[in-house]
Amino acid sequence: MKRHIRxxxxxxxxxxxxxxxxxxREKWFVCRRVQDVxxxxxxxxxxxxxxxxxxxxxxCCLGAASLDPSDRTWQKRLDEKLDRLSxxxxxxxxxxxxxxxxxxxxxxxxxxxxxxxxWMWGKLAKDIHNEDIVANKAMGRLGQELIQEGWTxxxxxxxxxxxxxxxxxxxxxxxxxxxAGKTVGxxxxxxxxxxxxxxxxxxxxxxxxxxxxxxxxxxxxxxxSRGLIQAVIVGADRIAANGDTANKIGTYGLGLLAQAHGIPxxxxxxxxxxxxxxxxxxxxxxxxxxxxxVTHVQTTRVVPEGVPVFNYAFDITxxxxxxxxxxxxxxxxxxxxxxxxxxxxxx
Numbered sequence: 001m002k003r004h005i006r007x008x009x010x011x012x013x014x015x016x017x018x019x020x021x022x023x024x025r026e027k028w029f030v031c032r033r034v035q036d037v038x039x040x041x042x043x044x045x046x047x048x049x050x051x052x053x054x055x056x057x058x059x060c061c062l063g064a065a066s067l068d069p070s071d072r073t074w075q076k077r078l079d080e081k082l083d084r085l086s087x088x089x090x091x092x093x094x095x096x097x098x099x100x101x102x103x104x105x106x107x108x109x110x111x112x113x114x115x116x117x118x119w120m121w122g123k124l125a126k127d128i129h130n131e132d133i134v135a136n137k138a139m140g141r142l143g144q145e146l147i148q149e150g151w152t153x154x155x156x157x158x159x160x161x162x163x164x165x166x167x168x169x170x171x172x173x174x175x176x177x178x179x180a181g182k183t184v185g186x187x188x189x190x191x192x193x194x195x196x197x198x199x200x201x202x203x204x205x206x207x208x209x210x211x212x213x214x215x216x217x218x219x220x221x222x223x224x225s226r227g228l229i230q231a232v233i234v235g236a237d238r239i240a241a242n243g244d245t246a247n248k249i250g251t252y253g254l255g256l257l258a259q260a261h262g263i264p265x266x267x268x269x270x271x272x273x274x275x276x277x278x279x280x281x282x283x284x285x286x287x288x289x290x291x292x293x294v295t296h297v298q299t300t301r302v303v304p305e306g307v308p309v310f311n312y313a314f315d316i317t318x319x320x321x322x323x324x325x326x327x328x329x330x331x332x333x334x335x336x337x338x339x340x341x342x343x344x345x346x347x
Contacts, residue, residue: 004162005051005129007058009122012065014058016046019162023203034063034081038088041095044194048163049237049273050132053094057125059085060102064121069114078106090285091246091314093238093275098128132165135270135328139169140176143233143268143326147177151230152185154220157248158200159235159268169268170233171204173326178210185211187229191248192217193293193311217250224261232258234317236269243319243336244281245269249312255321264323271327271347274340281316289313 004017014031020043021027029045031037037059040046046055063081067074086099105124106117147153153174157163160171168175177184186205191197198214205212215223223229232254238246245251245267258265278284294311295303303309325332325340329347332339 003166005046005054005058005165007061007122007125007129012062014055014062016040016055017162018045019047019200020044022162022199031059031062033066034059034085037062038085041088047194047196048158048235049092049094050136050164050169050270051162052089052092053098053272054125054129054132054165056085056088056095056098057102057121057128060099061118061121061125064114064118067114074114075110089287091237091287094272097272101128129165132270133167135272136164136167136169136172137176138328139268139270139326140167140172140179142328142331143173143266144176144180144182146264146266146324146326146331147173147182147184147231149182150184151182152187152228154187154189154215154223154229154232154254155201156189156197156217156232156234156251156254157191158196158204159233160201160204162200162204163235168204169235169270169326170266171201173233173266173268174205174210175208178208186213187223188212188214189217189220189250189254190214191250196248220254221257224257224263229261229263231264231266233266233268236267236273237314238278238284239267239269239274239325239340240278240280240284240319241274241276241337241340242280243322243325243332243334243340244278244284245317245319245322245325246281246284246286246314247317249315252315252317252321255317259321265317265321266324266326267317267322268326271329271343274344276341276344281318284314284316286315287313 006015016029018027018029160168188197188201236245294309
């Protein structure tokens with residue numbers, strides 16, 4: 001796929017392929033301020049933990065570009081912008097990682113002139129973007145070894161190029177399997193309520209000529225029981241130190257179903273998605289989004305007026321349900337707490 005996150009240094013502006021309109025039309029959302037990027041993250045213009053992290057790095061560049069070097073308070077104002085940015089989405093740890101990395105580079109030379117900071121941050125943001133793509137491709141090369149010829153893989157949400165800097169995590173494994181000459185098919189769960197699977201995963205795979213069928217979320221058990229699914233591969237928004245994994249709501253249920261049917265359940269995510277400060281899934285904050293995403297389909301109300309809803313964006317899949325965690329450096333097996341600690345130290 002073509003790059004869906006683009007940064008123009010001359011304007012400066014961050015251009016994001018607006019995922020709210022896919023697959024019907026390709027429309028670009030232009031961000032010129034940090035607040036524009038925050039709105040894009042919160043309104044699902046761009047989503048997926050790695051893509052959120054990449055966008056946040058470029059948002060820091062916009063924050064620096066918006067300041068006047070003659071203003072003696074520019075450092076304080078920039079810190080405030082970074083604080084607001086880091087709080088935009090609470091579950092996706094890549095957002096905090098990117099902001100922290102940009103901030104550390106700045107604080108290593110706190111007296112750096114604003115012009116020099118802009119140049120340094122511009123280079124670092126590009127590095128973060130390119131590193132994510134390289135990591136995804138490495139993840140794909142490793143993970144495709146788990147995929148056997150002729151398998152049909154179930155996915156949940158969108159963990160493809162659109163959810164990352166490019167190429168994808170879960171879909172990166174599938175793309176790599178195809179590149180290795182394997183015949184592989186995909187069942188993309190629709191992923192209510194935002195329909196990332198039906199709209200985005202199907203869109204990506206169709207563009208890449210990878211066979212894909214969309215299934216209602218509540219069809220997973222039937223498809224597994226009929227032997228139509230040989231593996232489940234999902235991405236992650238945050239992985240705790242013990243391997244508990246936060247991903248799109250509904251992933252936990254798929255883990256339970258996969259275990260009940262003897263189907264391997266794989267998580268594909270870069271090392272940057274691991275948060276060792278979270279000892280388990282209980283330490284991962286779960287974002288609750290606007291009720292309108294559930295009560296409406298586009299502009300049509302489908303829930304009676306006045307009836308409350310739950311709209312948790314993520315759930316936690318316990319590590320005991322996960323067969324392997326695929327990263328850019330290795331395929332992790334249980335015990336995840338020990339292997340995660342070692343992998344993070346080495347990284």
